[in-house]
Amino acid sequence: MKRRFIFLLLLALFLFGFSHPRPTTLNNVVAGEDDLQSLRTSLALFSEELLPYDDANPIISPLGLYINLSMMAETVSDDIKQDIFAFLGLESINDLRELNRAVITAYTDNSLAKEFKLKNFLFRDTGVKNDNLYNEELIGEMKSNYSLEDVIINLLQEGPAKISKTIKDTTNDFLIVPEEEIANFLHQYSVNVLMNIIYFNDEWSDKFTKSEVKDIDFAGQSGQNKKVKGLVGQRVGLYYKDENSVIGTLSFNKGCKIYFILPDEDKTVGDVIASGVIKDIAEYKLEFQTGDIDYKIPKFDITYQYDMTDILKEKGLEPVFSPQLDSPFYLGEIFQYEALYQSSRITLDEAGVKAATATMSFGCGAKSAPPRIPVTVHLERPFIYLIATPQNIILFSGIINNL
CATH class of the missing domain: 2.30.39.10 (Alpha-1-antitrypsin, domain 1)
Known part of the structure; x- marks a missing residue:
């Protein structure tokens, strides 16, 4: 009997060329070599440890997860920050910001592929903003460090349609995430959604x-x-x-x-x-x-949806998804992230490869050559x-x- 065929896809963006194994710049953006080495290793470990390879055709975006967790680290209490730093292999918020700035600055045009997009979004709730419960100074810093687009809407009523359309538009109609899929993670206590989108399209x-x-x-x-x-x-x-x-x-x-x-x-x-x-x-x-x-x-042509919350808890990030009283982002009594979710699609044919992943974290308050x-x-x-x-x-x- 022939053995089963499992096809593991790893779409990788590499910070270092084979002929230059240890540079410290990324498209002229300086980043520490130790941090870049840590990033390479972390993304490889995400692929080895987080892929549910007994599923039919799973896909994850390690880089999308890395960036989303980095943005989440900005919004949680200091002790929970340390859990995220340990998971990402870094020591401080400054290291995290510097590395993300280098990656985001280098990968925001089509120099890597026929089409390439890396974009970050913060969706906030109008009512929460009107109640002055967001730390606007921190959000301003996040906009600068993560090239973050800040979108203020009624999260429960307008969020599913707005987020779905943002994904569709950013990936040139390639990745379609139904509104109902997003609505499953939103409710009356929703405070924010952090989202990273990565889109790749190139020819052989x-x-x-x-x-x-x-x-x-x-x-x-x-x-x-x-x-x-x-x-x-x-x-x-x-x-x-x-x-x-x-x-x-x-x-x-x-x-x-x-x-x-x-x-x-x-x-x-x-x-x-x-x-x-x-x-x-x-x-x-x-x-x-x-x-x-x-x-x-x-x-x-494969699509895949992955709620990563449980596996991330198993890997030491349970505090990230637990209620906290001292979030620097949300100034109400209680804040927590309830879920981290990826939706992906990849196609391979005679023309080349297209791939896209939307990584979303959902925060809430007031509720827990030879x-x-x-x-x-x-x-x-x-x-x-x-x-x-x-x-x-x-x-x-x-x-x-x-x-």
């Missing part, structure tokens, strides 16, 4: 032709074989082989790469993730070679992939169990 540098779109066999999680449309052809790329998997890459037009990680026949995706290969890729620990790679890549060698990467059984810039920060991660 060596395009696939229509004649290279063929039927391929796909062995899904259930073990059943299925014929699906896929990309079949040879491309030059980087590759790496160890006792657990083979890794191959393809390039996009503006320098980003996608890493396909195919577990060996006797290994599962869980085995490969547990080996730490994602962290090794992010930290430049693998010695890639150049090869002519014979590819079979399934086409797909010679080329032929390499075969036939993605017809469980495999993992990464999309990366010529540099090193994980943007999206996910898994496909069935097509």
Whole structure:
């Protein structure tokens, strides 16, 4: 019986190029090397520890989660800040602000891809503002540090439609999050929604032709074989082989790469993730070679919704989702975050890849180069992939169990 096919997607934005492993600038924006190293490691660990890889086709955005937690840290009490700092691998709010400014400043145009957007939003409630219960000075600082767009509306009545439309518009109609999905997290005591949106769209540098779109066999999680449309052809790329998997890459037009990680026949995706290969890729620990790679890549279009609240509590962030009396953001009696939620979509076809994730946290108050060698990467059984810039920060991660 063929083993199941799990497809782990890791869309990665890398802060460091292979030829420059330790710079301290990001598009001329200075950031401390220790902080950048911490960011690379944190995003890799998010992918290894937070992906529910037994789900059908999970996707997460590690970078979206990182930025959203950074903004949340601004709004919680000092002791809870420390829990977030520990989770993100940083020591102070100044380190967090400096690093986020560097990332956001560098990744706010289309230099990384045909289309690339990284945007942050704060949705606030009109009634709460009229009651002067927001710390406007702090919000002003957040606007500056996170390029934050401040939107003041009736959260309960107008929030679902406004947030849904913001996601749709920011991703050029690619990611659609229904109003009902957002409304599930809002109620009469809602105080704020912090939202990060990341959108990526680029084409293959060596395009696939229509004649290279063929039927391929796909062995899904259930073990059943299925014929699906896929990309079949040879491309030059980087590759790496160890006792657990083979890794191959393809390039996009503006320098980003996608890493396909195919577990060996006797290994599962869980085995490969547990080996730490994602962290090794992010930290430049693998010695890639150049090869002519014979590819079979399934086409797909996947959407995924992930309430990350419970898994984040398990990882030490339960205080973030507990009532607090001394929030510097909300000046009422009690404030807490009730949920952190991601909604994602990714497509891969002969043209290239599109991917987007909206990360939302919901707050409430008043309630609680060697010679080329032929390499075969036939993605017809469980495999993992990464999309990366010529540099090193994980943007999206996910898994496909069935097509």
